[in-house]
Amino acid sequence: MTVPTLTRITCDNPSPMTLEGTNTYIISAEGASEAVIVDPGPQGHHDHLRTVLEAVGTRTVTEILVTHRHRDHTGAAKEFSARTGAPVRGYDADHCLPVQGTVLPLMDGEEIQVAGVSLQVLHTPGHTSDSVCFWIPQAQSEAAAEPGVMLTGDTILGEGTTMLDHPDGRLSDYMESLRLLGGFGGVGMCPAHGPEREDLSVMAGRYLKHREERLAQTRELIAEHRARTHEALDAATLGRLIYGERAQVPERVIEQIAASQLAHLRDLGEI
Numbered sequence: 710m711t712v713p714t715l716t717r718i719t720c721d722n723p724s725p726m727t728l729e730g731t732n733t734y735i736i737s738a739e740g741a742s743e744a745v746i747v748d749p750g751p752q753g754h755h756d757h758l759r760t761v762l763e764a765v766g767t768r769t770v771t772e773i774l775v776t777h778r779h780r781d782h783t784g785a786a787k788e789f790s791a792r793t794g795a796p797v798r799g800y801d802a803d804h805c806l807p808v809q810g811t812v813l814p815l816m817d818g819e820e821i822q823v824a825g826v827s828l829q830v831l832h833t834p835g836h837t838s839d840s841v842c843f844w845i846p847q848a849q850s851e852a853a854a855e856p857g858v859m860l861t862g863d864t865i866l867g868e869g870t871t872m873l874d875h876p877d878g879r880l881s882d883y884m885e886s887l888r889l890l891g892g893f894g895g896v897g898m899c900p901a902h903g904p905e906r907e908d909l910s911v912m913a914g915r916y917l918k919h920r921e922e923r924l925a926q927t928r929e930l931i932a933e934h935r936a937r938t939h940e941a942l943d944a945a946t947l948g949r950l951i952y953g954e955r956a957q958v959p960e961r962v963i964e965q966i967a968a969s970q971l972a973h974l975r976d977l978g979e980i
Contacts (some may be wrong), residue, residue, distance in 0.1 A: 711738045713848040715858065715899060716764050720750040720757040728868055731781045733761050734860060736845070737768060741824030746795070747843060747860055748776055748901050752784030762792060771823050773806075774815070775799040776862025776901055778904040779874075800832060801839040806867060815841055816900030833890065835883025836863045837874045842890065850897025853907045857896040862942040865890065865912050867903020870919055872962060873969045880920070880973035887917045926951060927949040927970045931980060941980070944968035 716735040717809055731751060734839035737744035745763055750757050770793035775783050783804055786797040790806045797806035802814045817832035821843075829844040840862055848858035863871055873883055892911035898906040906912050919937050930950050934942040942950075946972070974980045 711741075711847065713738055713826040713858075714843055715845075715848060717899065717905070718757070718761050718764060720781075722751050722754060725821070726872070727743065727781055728866065730902070732899070732903075733757070734899060735761065735764055736823060736826060736828065738824040738826050739880065742768055743771050743824045745821065745823045745828070746770055746773045746789060746793075748782045748862070749773055749785040749789040751781045752788070754785065758785060758788060758792070761789075765793075769793075770795040772821065773797045773805060774821075774828075774843065775841070776860070776864075777837045778804045779863070782862070782901065799839060799843050802831075804839070817841075831862045831863075831889065833886035834835065835873060835878055835880070835886045836871050837878045838882070840864050840886070842880075844893070848897065850899075850905065850907060852976065853897035854868050854895040857893065858899055858900075859893060859896060859909050860899045861890070861909075862901045865898065865900060865909075865916055867898075867900040867906055869903070870916065875965045875969035875972065878969070879976075880969040881976045884917065884920060884973075887913045923951070924970060924973065927967075927974065928979070931974075942971075944971055945954050947971065 714737050718733045720730040725858045733750050734747040735744050736842050773789050773795050777803055790797050796808040798813055798815050799805055800815045802812050805812045805814055815830045819830040821828040831842045831844055833840050842864055843860040846857045850858050851855050891910045894910050895908045898909040898912055944964050944967040948967035952963050
């Protein structure tokens, strides 16, 4: 059996949203002549570009894949494509760069073959509507109990929690995506930000629990606000009630988070 190799290179673009930086992955096999690059990173980080291409070496890059449309993942895609001659593929056609005029968006369930390694595309909307994960059943994480590795993009991070890019990213979709990923069991997890994790199901479970706790809190705040004012609770007010007036997160982000929670409860018919 062909044994996959995953090389992680972290871009020097740290921030509260990107943690230590964006993780770029090179997927290949020992001694193979081909490789795939996942999430090339942000534009303008020439040291990162050089480091990734040096790690690729003489191998032919057959495809450049992006887990979703955010610029810290796609910004360098055009330059990587120009340097390698490889097409850029994402779930959203607007973020694909064709070779010889053919645009090939990723499809849910699609299998991508490189150097004898199979990557399966999983559409996991929620963080954004075009978010995908890549399942590599042949891979083995050293600490994981079960074979297989999932590249989770921003759907599940190595640390902290993921912000939903509401209204494009919907909490209703996100909860389903987390349940899907949790069903893969104790396989390895390689996120686009933060360290690798040994148990995907544990991380997905933590994320689900966090979202459910926030929704329970939201339901209580809605009921209290309605009892006191006889009015509906808007996203800006909800955000302040949840995070306080001195939150370390920008107000715009807090309002987005709150709006996604309200939209989910509307989807459920609760408000």
